[in-house]
Amino acid sequence: MNFDYSDDQKMLKDEARKFLAAKCDAKVVRGVLDNADRAYDEALWKGVAEQGWLGVAIPEEFGGLGMGHVELCGLAEELGRACAPIPFASTVYFVAEALMKFGSQEQKAKWLPKIAAGEVIGAFATAEGKGPVTARSIGTSVSGGKLSGEKIPVTDGDVADLIVVLAKDGLYLVEKGEGVSAEVLTTLDPTRSAAKLTFSGAPAERLGNEDGIAAMQAVFDRAAVLLAFEQIGGADKSLEMAKEYALSRHAFGRAIAGYQAIKHKLADIYVKNEVARSNAYFGAWALNTDAGDLPLAAATARVAASEAFWFASKENIQTHGGIGFTWEADPQLYYRRSRQLSLVAGAPATWRERLVSQLEMKNAA
Amino acid sequence: MDFNDSPEETEYRATARTWLEKNAAEHKAMNHADDMAAGKAWQKRKAEAGYAQITWPKEWGGAGGTPIQSVIFGQEEAKFPVQYGYFTIGLGMCVPTVMAFANDETKQRFVGPALRGEEIWSQLFSEPAGGSDVAAIRTRAVRDGDDWVVNGQKVWTSGAHYSDYGIVLVRTNPDVPKHKGLTMFWLDLKSPGVEIRPIHQMSGGSNFNEVYFTDVRIPDAQRLGAVDDGWKVALVTLMNERLAVGGASGASPKEILALAKDLDAADGPLIQDSAFRQRLADWYVQSEGLRNTRMRTMTALSRGQTPGPESSIGKIIAANVLQDLGNAAIEAEDQYGIINDPALLPLKGLFQGAVMNAPGLRIAGGTDEILKNIIAERVLGLPGEIRTDKDAAFKDLAVGR
Numbered sequence: 001m002n003f004d005y006s007d008d009q010k011m012l013k014d015e016a017r018k019f020l021a022a023k024c025d026a027k028v029v030r031g032v033l034d035n036a037d038r039a040y041d042e043a044l045w046k047g048v049a050e051q052g053w054l055g056v057a058i059p060e061e062f063g064g065l066g067m068g069h070v071e072l073c074g075l076a077e078e079l080g081r082a083c084a085p086i087p088f089a090s091t092v093y094f095v096a097e098a099l100m101k102f103g104s105q106e107q108k109a110k111w112l113p114k115i116a117a118g119e120v121i122g123a124f125a126t127a128e129g130k131g132p133v134t135a136r137s138i139g140t141s142v143s144g145g146k147l148s149g150e151k152i153p154v155t156d157g158d159v160a161d162l163i164v165v166l167a168k169d170g171l172y173l174v175e176k177g178e179g180v181s182a183e184v185l186t187t188l189d190p191t192r193s194a195a196k197l198t199f200s201g202a203p204a205e206r207l208g209n210e211d212g213i214a215a216m217q218a219v220f221d222r223a224a225v226l227l228a229f230e231q232i233g234g235a236d237k238s239l240e241m242a243k244e245y246a247l248s249r250h251a252f253g254r255a256i257a258g259y260q261a262i263k264h265k266l267a268d269i270y271v272k273n274e275v276a277r278s279n280a281y282f283g284a285w286a287l288n289t290d291a292g293d294l295p296l297a298a299a300t301a302r303v304a305a306s307e308a309f310w311f312a313s314k315e316n317i318q319t320h321g322g323i324g325f326t327w328e329a330d331p332q333l334y335y336r337r338s339r340q341l342s343l344v345a346g347a348p349a350t351w352r353e354r355l356v357s358q359l360e361m362k363n364a365a
Numbered sequence: 366m367d368f369n370d371s372p373e374e375t376e377y378r379a380t381a382r383t384w385l386e387k388n389a390a391e392h393k394a395m396n397h398a399d400d401m402a403a404g405k406a407w408q409k410r411k412a413e414a415g416y417a418q419i420t421w422p423k424e425w426g427g428a429g430g431t432p433i434q435s436v437i438f439g440q441e442e443a444k445f446p447v448q449y450g451y452f453t454i455g456l457g458m459c460v461p462t463v464m465a466f467a468n469d470e471t472k473q474r475f476v477g478p479a480l481r482g483e484e485i486w487s488q489l490f491s492e493p494a495g496g497s498d499v500a501a502i503r504t505r506a507v508r509d510g511d512d513w514v515v516n517g518q519k520v521w522t523s524g525a526h527y528s529d530y531g532i533v534l535v536r537t538n539p540d541v542p543k544h545k546g547l548t549m550f551w552l553d554l555k556s557p558g559v560e561i562r563p564i565h566q567m568s569g570g571s572n573f574n575e576v577y578f579t580d581v582r583i584p585d586a587q588r589l590g591a592v593d594d595g596w597k598v599a600l601v602t603l604m605n606e607r608l609a610v611g612g613a614s615g616a617s618p619k620e621i622l623a624l625a626k627d628l629d630a631a632d633g634p635l636i637q638d639s640a641f642r643q644r645l646a647d648w649y650v651q652s653e654g655l656r657n658t659r660m661r662t663m664t665a666l667s668r669g670q671t672p673g674p675e676s677s678i679g680k681i682i683a684a685n686v687l688q689d690l691g692n693a694a695i696e697a698e699d700q701y702g703i704i705n706d707p708a709l710l711p712l713k714g715l716f717q718g719a720v721m722n723a724p725g726l727r728i729a730g731g732t733d734e735i736l737k738n739i740i741a742e743r744v745l746g747l748p749g750e751i752r753t754d755k756d757a758a759f760k761d762l763a764v765g766r
């Protein structure tokens with residue numbers, strides 16, 4: 001038993017933190033936030049690709065570094081802490097994971113090296129409107145290799161080269177181009193773009209043979225663990241910002257950090273963050289070993305991390321007082337991102353439900 | 366990250382499991398005296414097999430084992446009905462303090478019997494004036510030749526009524542600031558002048574006590590640490606306390622899941638109620654988070670690092686989850702939930718017990734509020750509370766209520 005990163009993994013994480021501190025400060029994030037026509041930061045995307053991060057968990061035979069998922073979790077944590085405005089999650093946690101889980105040898109050989117090299121941006125298109133994705137909510141279908149339907153919202157759908165689409169009977173790979181049109185959406189977190197995608201007879205290639213919802217869920221389980229690490233990174237950063245502000249802001253003759261209402265608020269954030277981190281570690285292990293526990297571990301990690309980031313990001317604004325509610329202060333970046341990350345693979349309530357059904361199955365056995 | 370046992374751990378677990386299967390006798394519901402006898406017998410058996418304090422060095426009766434081994438044994442032991450609370454305070458807090466500060470002769474005399482469950486220890490710190498504010502105690506010790514003469518009152522002393530020995534913190538100098546005039550002793554609780562009065566708790570039990578001292582003579586040879594330097598000694602006990610009282614056993618999400626399958630709610634079994642399921646998920650997240658946090662602490666220990674005050678989060682989570690979970694269960698029983706008769710209740714009234722015991726768990730070993738202060742100050746580095754008592758002589762302070 002061992003419940004921490006190894007020394008090598010810590011080193012990779014430290015390097016990533018340094019890299020992001022240099023290449024992804026708040027100005028970079030705001031460069032995307034303040035420009036409605038920019039979907040992501042191109043320079044950062046290129047830099048991240050050069051570092052090899054896109055392929056960290058992709059096997060060497062497919063152009064990746066073949067390190068593993070714990071390493072990827074470490075990077076995710078740092079990307080979350082930096083609030084990185086790039087399509088990393090869509091491309092790596094969803095599309096690359098979907099390919100690795102369900103792709104044929106040819107599909108993997110065709111796409112994974114391009115993903116690892118940063119030549120392809122991915123998107124995972126599941127929702128078709130309000131509410132959780134269920135067998136009933138999917139209208140998208142395929143006939144004679146052509147896919148038709150409408151997906152909204154699709155994170156990074158406007159910039160994706162390769163889209164994994166959930167249709168009635170399963171997952172499909174669709175390339176940008178013929179029969180695919182995108183309409184950019186206004187979202188809560190403009191540092192991560194989203195679109196409505198309309199497919200009208202787009203050429204589609206089947207990805208795996210599984211039932212659609214089950215396949216989507218398998219991808220969500222994998223992404224959920226990785227997203228949890230991004231959420232924890234963001235939650236930690238929110239706590240740090242709150243702490244620094246509280247130590248510097250004086251009211252009634254002393255730093256507000258000395259007032260117990262603020263101290264206890266920050267302690268509460270800390271407790272939630274640590275609960276989330278411990279659960280995420282278990283998720284990382286389950287993901288890395290593809291353990292039978294993955295669905296339960298993923299749901300636990302996701303619920304904990306969604307709660308932690310939400311709480312940390314909202315109480316960070318509160319700790320900042322009026323300045324926290326302004327556009328120029330940075331807490332909003334994390335508040336927005338917390339909403340994006342909590343919903344992108346299905347809402348916390350959906351995951352709580354999944355957690356309990358997994359628990360029921362486990363205890364029935 | 367690796368949550369599987371290593372080959373050595375697998376082997377250790379198997380050995381422990383085999384030993385437990387052979388040795389863990391059935392625990393029958395019985396009166397206090399029988400329960401105590403069974404507890405002592407079990408402790409002795411564990412000590413003989415090297416399972417009593419696995420991480421202690423062999424010379425003190427431990428097994429020189431790793432923190433992870435002690436976790437593994439704990440996990441396996443929990444599967445048998447042989448968990449007794451009589452030794453936690455002694456072995457977790459008092460005896461380690463004795464080991465750190467007493468002379469060799471005292472250690473030789475006491476460590477072994479405590480480990481084998483032959484003698485039970487109490488921690489006599491809290492007083493009516495000093496609970497959260499531990500250093501505000503008023504029990505006074507005055508030097509008289511080779512002895513100290515002690516007068517005053519302790520309170521909330523767990524297990525004093527069945528304990529043999531205790532470590533006691535007393536004031537030896539009221540003319541200096543409060544942390545500077547304390548001294549620690551060990552004492553025989555059967556000493557003349559010690560009177561122990563059990564307190565009736567809201568849970569119905571009487572596990573803690575008032576302890577009165579009337580001209581109790583404690584030889585100076587029983588002093589732990591220097592005169593007036595007892596605060597330093599107390600901190601060692603309190604640090605161990607945080608590790609020892611990390612968890613709350615009892616109702617768990619797994620148990621409430623089982624209950625919810627059996628209980629009928631308005632539209633079918635409670636387990637199908639979506640509001641209930643959402644809350645169940647949150648409790649599970651907390652309990653698992655706590656379990657895995659402990660494992661992180663153990664990993665730090667086994668790498669030779671010291672776990673920080675972050676282990677303070679354990680008790681906050683455990684006690685609060687226990688309280689909420691128990692309450693949800695009794696509310697789920699609807700009108701029936703007001704019954705508190707083990708014979709009539711699921712799991713022998715486990716949930717009612719949780720509701721009635723959780724308030725104490727949120728207070729004992731540091732209240733939620735104090736633990737949050739610790740996290741804020743020692744983990745996050747926020748400023749300490751405003752203090753008016755730091756430099757003033759103890760005798761000039763307003764203490765108590």
Ligand SMILES: Cc1cc2nc3c(=O)[nH]c(=O)nc-3n(C[C@H](O)[C@H](O)[C@H](O)COP(=O)(O)OP(=O)(O)OC[C@H]3O[C@@H](n4cnc5c(N)ncnc54)[C@H](O)[C@@H]3O)c2cc1C
Nearest residue numbers: 488489490491496497521522523725728729730731732734
């Ligand atoms: C079941 C049980 C077993 C115990 N066993 C033992 C034992 O074996 N030996 C022993 O020595 N003691 C024991 N205690 C005592 C325990 O350590 C104290 O009760 C505890 O530390 C709280 O002190 P108090 O009861 O004096 O409450 P108080 O200190 O009077 O606290 C009252 C309230 O004020 C709050 N408060 C106090 N100071 C602050 C602050 N600075 N900031 C914010 N809020 C504050 C507290 O959080 C609490 O809500 C036990 C207690 C219980 C309940």
